Amino acid sequence: MIIWLNGAFGAGKTTAAHELLHLLPGSALYDPQLVADGLRQALPKERLAQVDDVQDLPAWRRLVVDTAVALLSELPGPLIAPMSLLCQEHRDEIFGGLAACGIRVQHFLLAVEETFLRRRIELRAAEGGDAVRGWCLSHLPQYTAALPWLTADAYTVETSGLTPRQTAEALAEGVRRGEGTCEIVQTPAPNGQTLAAGVLFFDDHDRVLLVDPTYKPGWEFPGGVVEDGESPARAAVREVAEELGLRLPREPALLIVDWEPPRPPRFGGLRLLFDGGRLEADRMREVLLPGAELRAWRFAAEDEAERLLSPGRFARLRWALRARAEGRALNLEAGVPVGV
CATH class of the missing domain: 3.90.79.10 (Nucleoside Triphosphate Pyrophosphohydrolase)
Structure with missing residues (x-):
């Protein structure tokens, strides 16, 4: 199983994921950002220049699924994946690929009121510099535009006034109740024409x-x-x-x-x-x-x-x-x- 933590850039997904590891026995952190980093190193700059974001690469979406399958063959799971996924078509491709492999997904949205979110982004900027701040702020319109389908697809956890530990506790309770389970068709991947x-x-x-x-x-x-x-x-x-x-x-x-x-x-x-x-x-x-x-x-x-x-x-x-x-x-x- 995969617990996918979605939300705006700077919403605290990775911090909450690390706290959640302590609350779910056997769980492991799976950061799809590492897949993106590997592609940035492997692909020529000419190919990377053709897309606005690594998530736009079909290779990234395929490798996210393949890597999850490989990890779950080695680990008991669940995998906790803190990753902003703001394009619905990318969500369909990744979650559909996981379903085809028999991997269940629980999808959570970490919702943060904009004032709190901007404050968190400023705190991250103090650690990572203006580049981090600019990146997070530039993606806020994309997150806002995605909210209608995100709130319909994922189970929302309002985290504005919560500490990372409290957020993780709310997530753990949601996982135990089966919240955010993606009822998605499990079409087996073809093995021939x-x-x-x-x-x-x-x-x-x-x-x-x-x-x-x-x-x-x-x-x-x-x-x-x-x-x-x-x-x-x-x-x-x-x-x-x-x-x-x-x-x-x-x-x-x-x-x-x-x-x-x-x-x-x-x-x-x-x-x-x-x-x-x-x-x-x-x-x-x-x-x-x-x-x-x-x-x-x-x-x-x-x-x-x-x-x-x-x-x-x-x-x-x-x-x-x-x-x-x-x-x-x-x-x-x-x-x-x-x-x-």
Whole structure:
């Protein structure tokens, strides 16, 4: 298990983590900042210059998961991870990766009233210099912007008037009660190429329905991996029922088949998109999301979908829309039609 202590830079996460070690037998400190420091030493400065923060590197997010798995193979746990995680997509990728490895996460937010927080930052600056002060203060707007999803996702411990020991005691009590447990889908990581089926639904304005998974970054189409012995069309029907609570009266028509080449650490495979047709208003009211898997759904026009989807998924959407308009299925490889 991992106890993730989140909050603003300067909120006292590391200090509270050290106190918490004394209250949870068998626990160990796991600071993902050490992973970041290793990447700063290993990567060329040209690559580091391409990102605003080391957390923006896919390698950091992957190594945070892999390192936790390795540590828990050596230690009884739990691991206490004091790390600001203010981008929801980064949270999805890391917590989803941990869930896929069977590692439970309890997510806590150390909330500090801004006056107290600025005072703590000034105290840290006295030890670390103006660079520390500037770094912490520059990230306050990012923390404020993240508060709506942070407070919904994590268990909040108000620490403004607490000593580090009192904060740790409140955290220990929350851990014992199971607070902050992330109810997140545990999708096993693939060990080879996969076959996946998605379904496109449309509203009266021809906007496409997208869903926001809790276990990976970015928006997606409703759908999932085809199980052994299952036809892709039947998998699409099953996934729509599981993810949206919608029952399709018949197996949907195929729009595209796209072969996704392997790009380590991804194995690639075949990606199919089917036409779910138009959703009328009464059927939209039937949509019921599984909270452990999806947090939201929305209809998006093509230009909006381009901002929400990964480049590969958006390429599939564009060709699926063309296939739907032309009334024929298209065969793609790496998002590019073959024989068109």
